[in-house]
Amino acid sequence: MTNIITKLAATAAITLAMATPSIAANPAIKARQALMQIYVFNISQLGAMAKGVVAYDSAAATAAANNLLAAATMDQSAMWPQGTDNEAMFGETAALPAIWTTYPAVAEKGKALVEVAGAMAAVAGTDLASLQGAMGALGGGCGGCHKQFRQPKD
């Protein structure tokens, strides 16, 4: 009798655990993904001007470049805790385990982004040609890290 009750209780516990579809999204993962959204929002504005999709506007370009630089210089250490890679938290994150296993390689990529974002912020307000001249390196600052540390999209 006791055995059956214990078994039933155990089954109930397992069922409960499985019924909870997903634990509330990890706040650190949410924060770093939100930061990436700030990056892409601002670089998109610069990119649209660089490509002539949107007319060049010195003030808007300066604002976008300054925002990008400010976001890139934010201290992100608490946003990348151990155990939040895409193998441990499948479906919640695209962060590859290499971020942690090859550390500090990822930090070098972060520094590289700050450099190219700084270069962009220094010239974005000058004129369209200067903005265009800084665009390739800025995009490379994003792509260089994604290639190594972000799970590719299918």
Ligand code: HEC
């Ligand atoms: C130091 C490495 C690094 C740099 C530099 C970097 N990223 Fe990322 N990015 C990542 C990683 C890792 C992820 C996956 C994060 C996750 O899902 O937890 C990511 C995810 C993203 C996402 C998806 C966010 C979401 O909502 O899931 C976007 C958009 C993005 N990055 C844009 C950019 C742009 C634009 C830049 C350059 C201005 C940039 N990133 C620079 C590492 C980087």
